[in-house]
Amino acid sequence: MTAPKLVQGYEVVIGFETHAQLSTNSKIFSRASVAFGAEPNTQACAVDMALPGTLPVMNLGAVERAIEFGLGVNAHIAERSIFARKNYFYPDLPKGYQISQFEIPVVQGGEVSFFLEVDKETVHKTVRLERAHLEEDAGKSLHEDSALGGGGQSGIDLNRAGTPLLEIVTQPDMRSSEEAVAYAKELHKIVTWLGICDGNMQEGSFRCDANVSVRKPGAPLGTRREIKNLNSFKFMQQAIDYEVRWQIDQIEDGHAIEQATVLFDPDTGETRAMRTKEDAADYRYFPDPDLPPLVIGRDWVERVKSEMAELPRVMAERFVKDYALPEYDATLLTQSKAAAAYFEATAKACGQPKLASNWIMGEVSRRLNSDEVTFDTMPVSAAQLGALISRIQDNTINNNSAKQVFEVLWTDGTSAEGAADPARVDAIIEAKGLKQMNDTGELEKIIDEVLAANPKNVEEFKAGNAKALNGLVGPIMKASKGKANPAQVNALLMKKLG
Amino acid sequence: MTTLHHMGVAELAHALQTKQVSAVEVATAFLARTGGNPHNTFLDIDSEVTLTQAQASDARIAAGTAGALEGVPIAHKDVFVTRDFATTAGSKILSGYRSPFDATVVHKLGSAGMVTLGKVNCDEFAMGSANENSAYGAVTNPWDTTRIPGGSSGGSAAAVAARLTPAATGTDTGGSIRQPASFCGITGIKPTYGRASRYGMIAYASSLDQAGPMARSAEDCALLLSAMCGPDVDRDATSLDVPAENFSAKLGDSLAGLRIGIPKEFFGDGLAADVRTAIDAALKTLEAQGAKLVPITLPRTELAIPVYYIIAPAEASSNLSRFDGVKFGHRAKDYTDLVSMYKKTRAEGFGEEVKRRIMTGAYVLSHGYYDAYYLQAQKIRRMIADDFQRAFAECDVIAGPVAPTVAWKLGNNASDPLADYLADIFTLPASLAGLPGMSMPVGFGEGKMPVGMQLIGNYLQEARLLNVAHQYQLNTDFHNAKPEGV
Numbered sequence: 001m002t003a004p005k006l007v008q009g010y011e012v013v014i015g016f017e018t019h020a021q022l023s024t025n026s027k028i029f030s031r032a033s034v035a036f037g038a039e040p041n042t043q044a045c046a047v048d049m050a051l052p053g054t055l056p057v058m059n060l061g062a063v064e065r066a067i068e069f070g071l072g073v074n075a076h077i078a079e080r081s082i083f084a085r086k087n088y089f090y091p092d093l094p095k096g097y098q099i100s101q102f103e104i105p106v107v108q109g110g111e112v113s114f115f116l117e118v119d120k121e122t123v124h125k126t127v128r129l130e131r132a133h134l135e136e137d138a139g140k141s142l143h144e145d146s147a148l149g150g151g152g153q154s155g156i157d158l159n160r161a162g163t164p165l166l167e168i169v170t171q172p173d174m175r176s177s178e179e180a181v182a183y184a185k186e187l188h189k190i191v192t193w194l195g196i197c198d199g200n201m202q203e204g205s206f207r208c209d210a211n212v213s214v215r216k217p218g219a220p221l222g223t224r225r226e227i228k229n230l231n232s233f234k235f236m237q238q239a240i241d242y243e244v245r246w247q248i249d250q251i252e253d254g255h256a257i258e259q260a261t262v263l264f265d266p267d268t269g270e271t272r273a274m275r276t277k278e279d280a281a282d283y284r285y286f287p288d289p290d291l292p293p294l295v296i297g298r299d300w301v302e303r304v305k306s307e308m309a310e311l312p313r314v315m316a317e318r319f320v321k322d323y324a325l326p327e328y329d330a331t332l333l334t335q336s337k338a339a340a341a342y343f344e345a346t347a348k349a350c351g352q353p354k355l356a357s358n359w360i361m362g363e364v365s366r367r368l369n370s371d372e373v374t375f376d377t378m379p380v381s382a383a384q385l386g387a388l389i390s391r392i393q394d395n396t397i398n399n400n401s402a403k404q405v406f407e408v409l410w411t412d413g414t415s416a417e418g419a420a421d422p423a424r425v426d427a428i429i430e431a432k433g434l435k436q437m438n439d440t441g442e443l444e445k446i447i448d449e450v451l452a453a454n455p456k457n458v459e460e461f462k463a464g465n466a467k468a469l470n471g472l473v474g475p476i477m478k479a480s481k482g483k484a485n486p487a488q489v490n491a492l493l494m495k496k497l498g
Numbered sequence: 499m500t501t502l503h504h505m506g507v508a509e510l511a512h513a514l515q516t517k518q519v520s521a522v523e524v525a526t527a528f529l530a531r532t533g534g535n536p537h538n539t540f541l542d543i544d545s546e547v548t549l550t551q552a553q554a555s556d557a558r559i560a561a562g563t564a565g566a567l568e569g570v571p572i573a574h575k576d577v578f579v580t581r582d583f584a585t586t587a588g589s590k591i592l593s594g595y596r597s598p599f600d601a602t603v604v605h606k607l608g609s610a611g612m613v614t615l616g617k618v619n620c621d622e623f624a625m626g627s628a629n630e631n632s633a634y635g636a637v638t639n640p641w642d643t644t645r646i647p648g649g650s651s652g653g654s655a656a657a658v659a660a661r662l663t664p665a666a667t668g669t670d671t672g673g674s675i676r677q678p679a680s681f682c683g684i685t686g687i688k689p690t691y692g693r694a695s696r697y698g699m700i701a702y703a704s705s706l707d708q709a710g711p712m713a714r715s716a717e718d719c720a721l722l723l724s725a726m727c728g729p730d731v732d733r734d735a736t737s738l739d740v741p742a743e744n745f746s747a748k749l750g751d752s753l754a755g756l757r758i759g760i761p762k763e764f765f766g767d768g769l770a771a772d773v774r775t776a777i778d779a780a781l782k783t784l785e786a787q788g789a790k791l792v793p794i795t796l797p798r799t800e801l802a803i804p805v806y807y808i809i810a811p812a813e814a815s816s817n818l819s820r821f822d823g824v825k826f827g828h829r830a831k832d833y834t835d836l837v838s839m840y841k842k843t844r845a846e847g848f849g850e851e852v853k854r855r856i857m858t859g860a861y862v863l864s865h866g867y868y869d870a871y872y873l874q875a876q877k878i879r880r881m882i883a884d885d886f887q888r889a890f891a892e893c894d895v896i897a898g899p900v901a902p903t904v905a906w907k908l909g910n911n912a913s914d915p916l917a918d919y920l921a922d923i924f925t926l927p928a929s930l931a932g933l934p935g936m937s938m939p940v941g942f943g944e945g946k947m948p949v950g951m952q953l954i955g956n957y958l959q960e961a962r963l964l965n966v967a968h969q970y971q972l973n974t975d976f977h978n979a980k981p982e983g984v
Contacts (some may be wrong), residue, residue, distance in 0.1 A: 046599060050820040052592065053579040053601055053698035057735045085816050087863075089840055096819020156824065284863035286872060289705035289813055291735050 004175035005118070010214040010251075012244050013221060014180045015172035016127075018187060019165045020197040021137070021205040022065045028136045028164035029056030029099065036203050040142070044158035048139075050094035055290050062164035063294060065196035066106045066134055067304045069166060072190050072311050073129055075110025077301050081133075083291040087284040091156050092139035100167075102285045105133035106294060112170075113313065114186035115331050116178060122328055127183045128171040134294075137163040166196070172211065172221065177240035181233050184208050193312055193337055201231045208236060212243045214251070222247070223257040227264055227271055239264035243271050315340055323353035332361055338375035342382050349386020349422070352393055359385060363406055379413035380406065387422035391429065400482045401434035408432070436485045440492070446479045447492055461497055469493065502527040503661045504980075507570055507718035510664055514559060514569040521555035521569030525613050528571045531662050532615065537638045537647070539657040541576050542583040543616035551613040558611065567725055568611030573663040575654050576617040577624050577700045578604050578709070583614065587700045588622040588632040588650075591821045591828045591847025601698020602730050603667060603709045610725035615663050619653030622849045623818065624669055624702040626650050627677060627918045628911065631851040636908060639682060640981040641947055645905040648678030654712045655682035661984050665713040665722055669699060671706045672806050673900070673925025676937040679712055680900035680950025683939045685967060685977055686712040687719050690957050691932030692738035694723075695730030701817040703810035704736070706929050715977045716938060716967035720745040723960060740958065748961045749968040754788030756966065759893030763799035764924055770903040772943030777899050780940035780951050780970070784897070787969055794889040794896065798882045802926035805882070807919055808862050808875040809930075814852075815859025821847060854915065883931040886956075895966055896954040899924055900937045904947035928954045938967040939976040948979070 004011050027034055030047035047054040070077045084102035110129040115122050139161035143154050168187065174180045188206055191197035199206050208230045213222035227243055230236040242264070247257055262271040310318075312334040319330035319340075333343045339360070346356040364385070368378060388405055391397050397405065405428045418424050429435060437443050450472060451458055460468035469490075476489050502524055505513065513519045529545050548571075555569035579585045579597035586592040600608065608614070621631040629637040629652025637652040639645040640660040647656040651668030655678035658666050668675040670688035679686030687710050694709040701707060711722030728742035760781070765774065781791060823829035823843030830842030848856070862871035889896060901921055911917040928935040934957075937950035955963045971977050 049825055051579075051597065051826065052585065052587070052595065052700045052820070053597065053599075055697055055701075055734050055736075057732060087816050087819060089819065089822060091822075091824045091836065094820060094825060096822060097816050282865045284816070284860060284865075284868075286812060286816070286863050286868070289703075289736075290701075 004217075006217065007214070007244055008248050008252075009216065010244075010248050011217045012176055013172045013213045013215060013224075014174035014177075014240065015211040015224075016168075016170045016174070016180065016183060016187075017209040017211070017226075018168045018184070019137075019207045019209075020168060020191050022062050022164040022166055022196055023198055024059055024061040024065070024164050026059060026061075027162035028059050028062045028134065030162050032162065034163050038159055040155065040157035040159060042159065044139070044161055048094065048158050048162040050096075056099060056288075058291060058294065059164060062134055063106070063296065064304055065164075065194075066132065066166055067296065067301055068194050068196050068308055069132055069168070069191065070107040070110065071301070071305055071308060072194050073107075073110035073112055075129060075132070076108040077296055078104060078106050078108055079296055079298075080104070081106040081294045081296075083134075083288045083294065084285045085288045088281050090138070090141075091154065092141045092158070092161070094139065094158060094161055098136060098138065099288055099291070100135035101133035105131040106296070107132035107166075112183060112186050112190065114182050115328060116182040118178070125179055125182065127173045127179075130169045130171050132166050132168040135165050135167055137161065137165050172213075177237045177244070180210060180240055181237050184236060185233060189312065189335055194309065204231065207231055210236065210240055210243075212240055212247070213257070214244060214247045223259050225257065225260045225262050225271075225273075227262050228274070230264060235264055235266050238266075238269055239271055242269060246271065309337070312340075319343075323347060323357075325353060325357055329354075329357040329361065333357060336375065342375045345382030346385045346389070349383050350389035350393065352389050355389045355393070356385070359389060363403060367410055379419070380409045381420035381422070383420065383422040384409055384425055387425040391425060395436055395438075395485060397429055397434050398436055398482070398485055400477075401429070401436070404432065404434060405429060434483060437480050437483045438485070440488075443480065443484055443488065444492060446484070447476055447489070447496060450475045450479060451496065458497065503531055503664075505664065506714045507567065507664050507721050508715075510570045511567050511721065514555075515564060517559065521552040521559065521613060522549060524569055525549055525552035525571055525615070528615055528663055536660055536662060537640055537643065537656045538635050539618050539637055539653045539660070539662060540573070541586060541588070541617045541619050541634055541653070544583060547582045548613060548615055551608075555611055555613055565609060565611030567607070567721060570612050570665065571615045571663055572607055572612045572722075573615045573618045573654065573657050573666040574604055575620050575651050575667050575669055577620060577669055577702075578667060579698045579700065580604055580614070580617065583617045585617065585700070586634070587624070588620045588634060589821075589847065589849065589852070590633040591844070592826075593633075593828055595827055597698070599698065602695035602733060603726050604698065606728065607667070607722070607725055612725070618657050618666055621650035621652065621674075622852050623700065623814070624650040624671055624674055624707075625814070625851050625855055627673070627921055628906070629653065629678070630908065630912070631849055633849055638908065639905050639947075640984065641683065642905070642945055644907055645945070645947065646681070646908055646910075648681035648901075648905060650674040650678075651686075651712060652678045655679055655684055655686070658682070658684045658712055658714065659981060659984075661980065665711060665718060667709060667726070668712045669702075669707055669709050670925075670929065670935075671703050671708075671810060672929045673922050675710045675712060676900050676925050676935055676950070676952055677922070679937040680939075680952075681905035681948065683948030683950070683976070683979060683981075684712055685715050685719050685936070685938045685971075686710060687723060687936035687960065687963065688929075688934060689723060689727060689960050690738070690934045692736050693727045693740070693934075693958070693960070695728075695734045695737050697730055697733035701813075703813040704817060705813060706806075706810060715971055716936075716964045717746070717749060717971070719936070720749060720964045720968070723964070743961065745961050745964050748965050751965050751969075752788060753784060753966065753969050756789040756895070757792050757893040758784060758789050759792050759794035759889050759896040761794050761796040761799065761889070761896060761898055763796050764898030768902050768923070769899055770943065773899050773901070773903060773949050776941030776943055776949035777897075777951055781897060783973060784966070784970060787973060789966075792893045794892055796882075796885050796889060796927055798878060798885055799923065799927055801878050802882060802930055803919060803923055805875045805878045805930060806922070806926045807858070808871050809879065811855040811859035812863050812872050813859070815856045815863065818848075818852065818856055823847075851915065879930045882927055886927070886931045886933060886954075890956045895959070895962060898952050900950040900952040901925070904943040904945065904949060924952060933957060934960045934963055936963050936967060938970065939979070940970075940974070941976055948976075
């Protein structure tokens with residue numbers, strides 16, 4: 001492990017609490033639908049509205065998703081966990097308490113591992129999870145300017161009340177905003193990969209709270225402030241960076257940090273305290289007598305395990321083993337199911353896993369990012385990329401030409417004739433005349449001309465400066481319009497200069 | 499044929515099925531008796547609704563599709579939510595509240611063909627032992643209108659005793675079926691926790707609340723309980739996944755060789771002499787019928803009071819949070835902000851005893867006190883349940899008094915809520931253990947007031963309790979006694 005990066009001599013300590021909305025059709029304790037965006041209060045049944053006499057009944061689909069998550073992060077699935085009531089009054093909390101898990105959560109321990117770039121180096125990082133527990137979401141309060149509010153009144157929409165959430169809590173293991181964002185991205189990947197959460201951050205399906213504190217290296221943990229509801233990776237980093245600077249400034253100015261809950265304002269880029277510890281409520285937690293302990297037998301866990309999709313880290317291990325990929329490549333290629341599937345199809349089509357990996361992490365990623373498209377919607381099929389790599393491999397084209405072909409495939413996109421057909425690769429090579437120069441005579445002629453025009457480089461090379469060769473290869477490639485085979489160029493040059 | 503209102507559930511069901519009388523005639527007769535609301539028993543009556551249900555019963559009888567209890571009237575304790583009648587739980591905070599659905603128990607009894615006469619009075623949110631805590635006034639005891647009927651199902655018990663209805667539903671959290679049944683000279687049973695669905699029963703203390711029938715005899719209770727029980731696991735997670743049972747099937751079993759456990763803690767100094775005399779006589783009758791009395795011990799009986807008055811208020815303080823003026827029920831008129839709305843609404847809407855229990859409950863759950871009170875109480879609760887299991891190794895049923903005294907005078911304990919709490923001592927242990935318990939009339943004590951005997955069985959042994967009570971009632975006539983003027 002490398003020493004943590006310090007900010008103005010302070011070590012940053014971050015822990016996360018993430019609320020992932022579970023992708024069930026109905027609510028955690030009732031049979032009402034959880035679909036997003038319906039008219040207010042049309043998806044709240046008697047149980048969600050806490051009408052007198054109603055009782056909660058556990059949605060086993062939510063439990064099953066919690067089990068999947070636990071298996072996905074190598075955690076312990078508790079054989080017996082307890083639902084508790086968190087008591088407080090708020091208009092969008094219909095029962096006057098939230099059903100959550102307090103002392104004994106369903107998922108215990110576990111870890112999330114990922115790579116991130118630190119000072120141009122790839123670093124492997126593991127964040128330990130403390131727990132993940134099931135709980136219900138509250139409704140929404142809509143104030144004055146909203147559809148339900150108005151005339152100085154507030155409206156309550158209980159559609160969200162009772163939506164199943166998995167609250168995932170880490171140990172305070174992150175040491176920078178970059179690590180925090182990388183963790184959040186990795187967690188997002190896991191839950192969406194498993195299909196237990198749709199990951200839609202705008203709709204609030206994946207909400208992060210960051211507990212941030214700073215300390216001098218070796219000192220005990222500082223007092224933390226919790227930044228609530230970070231609903232984009234960009235804001236997450238901005239918010240944490242601001243908060244860290246703010247806390248350091250406070251301490252440097254001689255002020256103690258007071259435990260508080262803060263909100264990030266994306267408009268000002270600042271965090272602002274909502275409530276301090278003095279306002280902290282006594283939630284009077286106690287086991288919910290309406291819900292018996294949640295018992296999960298080994299057979300249930302085994303069944304879920306057998307029906308689960310291959311996990312990203314398992315798949316990555318397989319990529320290392322079966323395709324002889326470096327761990328770094330394998331991890332990146334398993335960022336999403338679509339990326340992994342694209343890689344496997346490409347590798348199979350060309351029989352060159354490492355080249356396929358290089359292309360996907362290079363050109364493909366670059367284009368995906370610049371065009372903001374995904375593997376599911378990208379215009380170049382895996383079969384085409386495979387064919388393209390095959391043409392590099394069999395010396396039909398060189399790498400530069402291949403990039404041009406890729407560009408054409410991408411730009412023409414799905415509208416071109418035979419859009420996904422690998423035969424288009426050869427057609428484009430042909431049409432653009434990109435075939436490598438395999439006629440030695442023609443290439444030798446070019447080389448002789450370039451050598452004659454660059455006597456200085458020739459002399460330097462002969463004097464022992466290997467780098468001078470680059471000054472010769474460039475013009476040769478240029479004169480061949482990029483069609484020369486670089487290996488052949490090298491070989492001929494060595495022969496002529498040697 | 500006997501006058502309709504003197505007929506019990508079994509008799510009425512038979513008369514209706516054999517078409518000696520129509521459901522409309524029966525309903526009309528009982529509705530007529532509720533005029534002027536004797537003993538302040540009913541909180542909501544709607545004769546149109548009742549007669550419509552009775553007509554439907556008559557149609558099913560004519561069509562040959564009658565349910566087991568077709569056309570027999572019943573009154574529901576006002577903690578069961580009902581679509582066709584208002585539901586207040588005896589509280590001002592739910593004044594005029596109308597539920598969009600029926601409680602499972604109400605639905606099941608309706609499916610068996612029963613006709614709802616209306617909703618009956620009870621202590622506010624079922625908190626009380628005297629029915630003096632209703633926001634709609636106290637209920638009086640038909641045997642002596644200067645006395646309380648017991649609580650919290652006091653309206654149910656008084657209505658059955660006064661022959662205003664042949665049957666009523668009750669709920670029992672710490673004795674709320676057994677004690678008013680005892681005080682009003684009727685028969686009532688609280689089944690094993692989880693036997694009857696709690697869906698639609700306004701919660702007081704979730705881990706203790708159980709529905710049960712109140713009627714004149716064990717035979718009637720068996721019919722009613724058979725219709726009320728059964729799994730409801732899709733609506734109530736604490737519902738036992740045990741099939742419905744015909745509790746009438748074993749009523750005829752002989753008592754020969756039955757071991758009746760007599761807990762010494764139930765017969766100490768606190769037990770009034772008149773009650774003791776009646777209980778002793780009843781035990782002699784049972785012995786004469788072949789039962790054997792076995793001395794047993796329930797050593798933590800006294801602890802049941804503090805344990806109950808920690809756990810029940812703790813759960814109640816949370817269960818009653820939903821009554822906040824936001825979504826339904828009463829909302830204060832003048833408030834300045836959210837917090838003042840909550841405070842005023844709840845201050846106006848809840849009565850003194852409910853506030854007392856919410857305060858107690860919030861206190862025992864609060865940070866720093868939880869371990870000392872709530873957790874400790876839960877530990878002792880488990881020990882109390884274990885004590886019963888040790889006792890049931892030596893006996894088949896347990897018998898003793900329901901309450902230390904007969905029904906007391908109205909207003910007697912008004913300034914001393916603890917006196918009411920202490921009177922629950924004999925019913926609380928079975929409640930805390932989740933065991934079935936019942937009360938049957940076994941004589942009269944001071945002021946010619948009825949005395950009830952409590953029978954406690956092991957889990958799911960309701961049929962045995964009803965069998966013992968029925969055999970006793972075959973040999974005695976206390977369950978047929980009625981208050982003067984009825």
